[in-house]
Amino acid sequence: MKKVLMVGNVACGKTTLLQALDNQPLEYKKTQSIEVIAGNIDSPGEYLERRVNLQNLLVTSVDTDLVLFLMDPTQDRYMYSGGQAMAFPVPVAGVITKKDLATEEQLQQAKELLELTGADPIFFVSSYTGEGLDELRNFLE
Ligand SMILES: Nc1nc2c(ncn2[C@@H]2O[C@H](COP(=O)(O)OP(=O)(O)OP(=O)(O)O)[C@@H](O)[C@H]2O)c(=O)[nH]1
Numbered sequence: 001m002k003k004v005l006m007v008g009n010v011a012c013g014k015t016t017l018l019q020a021l022d023n024q025p026l027e028y029k030k031t032q033s034i035e036v037i038a039g040n041i042d043s044p045g046e047y048l049e050r051r052v053n054l055q056n057l058l059v060t061s062v063d064t065d066l067v068l069f070l071m072d073p074t075q076d077r078y079m080y081s082g083g084q085a086m087a088f089p090v091p092v093a094g095v096i097t098k099k100d101l102a103t104e105e106q107l108q109q110a111k112e113l114l115e116l117t118g119a120d121p122i123f124f125v126s127s128y129t130g131e132g133l134d135e136l137r138n139f140l141e
């Protein structure tokens with residue numbers, strides 16, 4: 001499986017998705033710093049949200065095969081910038097999280113916003129119901 005770096009707002013579902021992909025029990029734990037989960041790299045949402053920390057994500061991604069830009073369709077805050085995927089030295093794919101909570105309209109809007117970053121392809125998942133996880137796993141194989 002590809003080694004990935006998780007990027008996304010605070011509470012968008014990065015840690016929960018890594019647990020779900022690894023079939024671990026879903027346990028909430030605030031990510032405080034760069035952390036390894038099942039061979040992948042988890043980051044705190046503050047690394048995306050505070051501009052001063054962005055460099056940490058770029059440097060950390062060098063040691064991975066793929067970056068995942070995550071987006072919670074139920075959150076209004078958009079912290080990415082247009083074309084941001086191009087700044088990374090490895091490919092960037094997108095994941096819309098919390099599919100179980102979002103309306104169809106929220107999902108479509110999140111997809112359009114995430115596409116602006118250049119992330120491709122884009123997956124829709126729910127770590128709670130498991131929807132979309134197999135498709136994402138296949139891509140990561
Ligand atoms: N309903 C639902 N809730 C989810 C899902 N994924 C995550 N959550 C919830 O969203 C909250 C935040 O999830 P985390 O995985 O901790 O978010 P994070 O992106 O790692 O956040 P930071 O570590 O703060 O950057 C938790 O209460 C999770 O249980 C999902 O697919 N569906």
Ligand SMILES: [Mg+2]
Pocket residue numbers: 014015016029030031042043044045
């Ligand atoms: Mg986390």
